[in-house]
Amino acid sequence: MTPPRLLLVDDDPGVLTQLKWALSEYELSLATDRASALDAVRRWQPPVVTLDLGLPPDPANASEGLLALSEILRAAPSTKVIVVTGNDDREVAIRAVALGAYDFYEKPVDPDVLRLIIARAQRLAALESENQQLIAAQRNACTGLIAASASMLEVCRRIERLAPTSATVLLQGESGTGKEVLARAIHEQSPRHAQAFVAINCAAIPEQLLESELFGYERGAFTGAVRQTRGKLEYADGGTLFLDEMGDLPLSLQAKLLRFMQERVIERVGGREEIAVDTRVICATHKDLRTLMAERLFREDLYYRVSELSIAIPPLRARPGDAILIARALLSRFRELYGAQVRDFSPSALAAIEAHDWPGNVRELENRVKRAVIMADHLVIEAADLELELPVANGFRTLREVRDEAEAGAIQLALAASHGQIGKAADVLGVSRPTVYHLIKKYGLH
Ligand SMILES: Nc1ncnc2c1ncn2[C@@H]1O[C@H](COP(=O)(O)OP(=O)(O)OP(=O)(O)O)[C@@H](O)[C@H]1O
Numbered sequence: 001m002t003p004p005r006l007l008l009v010d011d012d013p014g015v016l017t018q019l020k021w022a023l024s025e026y027e028l029s030l031a032t033d034r035a036s037a038l039d040a041v042r043r044w045q046p047p048v049v050t051l052d053l054g055l056p057p058d059p060a061n062a063s064e065g066l067l068a069l070s071e072i073l074r075a076a077p078s079t080k081v082i083v084v085t086g087n088d089d090r091e092v093a094i095r096a097v098a099l100g101a102y103d104f105y106e107k108p109v110d111p112d113v114l115r116l117i118i119a120r121a122q123r124l125a126a127l128e129s130e131n132q133q134l135i136a137a138q139r140n141a142c143t144g145l146i147a148a149s150a151s152m153l154e155v156c157r158r159i160e161r162l163a164p165t166s167a168t169v170l171l172q173g174e175s176g177t178g179k180e181v182l183a184r185a186i187h188e189q190s191p192r193h194a195q196a197f198v199a200i201n202c203a204a205i206p207e208q209l210l211e212s213e214l215f216g217y218e219r220g221a222f223t224g225a226v227r228q229t230r231g232k233l234e235y236a237d238g239g240t241l242f243l244d245e246m247g248d249l250p251l252s253l254q255a256k257l258l259r260f261m262q263e264r265v266i267e268r269v270g271g272r273e274e275i276a277v278d279t280r281v282i283c284a285t286h287k288d289l290r291t292l293m294a295e296r297l298f299r300e301d302l303y304y305r306v307s308e309l310s311i312a313i314p315p316l317r318a319r320p321g322d323a324i325l326i327a328r329a330l331l332s333r334f335r336e337l338y339g340a341q342v343r344d345f346s347p348s349a350l351a352a353i354e355a356h357d358w359p360g361n362v363r364e365l366e367n368r369v370k371r372a373v374i375m376a377d378h379l380v381i382e383a384a385d386l387e388l389e390l391p392v393a394n395g396f397r398t399l400r401e402v403r404d405e406a407e408a409g410a411i412q413l414a415l416a417a418s419h420g421q422i423g424k425a426a427d428v429l430g431v432s433r434p435t436v437y438h439l440i441k442k443y444g445l446h
């Protein structure tokens with residue numbers, strides 16, 4: 001971990017040198033006047049600053065220091081500024097606190113006491129910044145998406161980053177993992193959100209129809225084409241086209257889509273005119289495009305074009321804790337929708353939810369909870385209402401079991417990575433060789 005940053009402002013080089021030695025656990029920056037202090041705050045953003053109020057050109061008074069204080073707080077309001085005042089300068093100290101200083105300290109400096117004050121300020125700054133991050137996470141990019149697992153939060157973070165661009169995105173995930181929810185989240189977070197989000201499912205539409213659905217057609221292009229019609233790509237001009245199940249896109253249309261992606265123009269069926277279209281494309285598939293590519297069912301050039309930014313959505317079984325969280329949210333949603341009585345899940349139902357494999361992912365969870373809410377004639381939903389198996393024992397694994405399993409897994413991985421060399425594995429794992437020997441024996445690994 002990088003040490004926390006700390007800016008020391010004092011016009012006395014002797015004091016700075018003394019503090020430098022006493023505060024070696026921090027990454028320090030030093031400043032001797034108001035201008036350099038402010039510069040350091042702007043560039044370096046230290047969470048905590050100690051500020052001597054007697055600065056040049058007015059070292060005998062606090063005017064320059066108080067000015068520096070206000071400027072620092074204006075530039076970076078969450079900075080914790082500890083002001084250091086001369087002896088018997090209580091009044092100035094109080095003025096400084098009124099201006100927003102975090103705390104004050106009287107000279108001569110006792111490094112031990114100052115260290116305590118600084119450590120407290122650092123802790124507060126860290127807590128505040130963590131808090132900000134949590135708030136930001138709740139307001140996360142993925143509107144409509146419930147997630148607490150690390151793997152899904154990482155997906156949300158990536159989505160947040162790529163949403164504002166116009167880049168093509170490929171969402172890969174099993175059926176029911178939330179591909180469409182995420183595609184919408186990307187659109188909502190993009191500058192295109194006021195324009196159309198148009199979805200088309202390549203697997204649901206026959207090949208001949210799909211072409212005119214995507215690209216539109218001119219009047220007379222085929223029997224029944226009685227008037228010129230825009231396709232979905234054109235419809236989504238300025239907005240986003242969600243191309244669902246793109247693994248099912250026929251080869252002929254893959255070529256046409258690739259052309260659009262490279263040149264950003266389309267031709268309607270039966271038309272000759274090139275029409276410039278500004279549509280962002282988000283593709284989704286539950287199939288493995290690489291396999292399709294190997295079977296020559298998917299064009300390689302298109303694959304590389306769409307997979308520049310690809311996001312693998314983890315299946316529900318690989319998102320610890322999410323199933324219960326989502327189940328609870330769905331329960332209250334369906335309860336309202338159907339005016340049902342049910343209040344909650346029983347502990348064993350929760351255990352069954354966490355233990356189930358969820359081959360149909362969130363969609364399956366949605367169906368099971370909906371059915372249970374409608375059918376249950378009691379207040380608490382049991383595993384049987386969800387038609388789920390009760391897991392063995394109480395269903396929850398003890399922390400010890402979870403840790404042991406994780407530990408054994410990590411050791412196996414490290415041993416495999418270091419070709420069975422205990423010393424190397426110990427290095428990778430950050431423990432001693434005897435510890436590795438001990439654990440190999442404990443878990444019966446070879
Ligand atoms: N994290 C989540 N939180 C809440 N609801 C979710 C979440 N993920 C998915 N859902 C809901 O689950 C259902 C399936 O999601 P979605 O349609 O986005 O999945 P999909 O991957 O496109 O599935 P399919 O392959 O079946 O089309 C939707 O009703 C969606 O609202």
Ligand SMILES: [Mg+2]
Nearest residue numbers: 176179180244
């Ligand atoms: Mg879908």
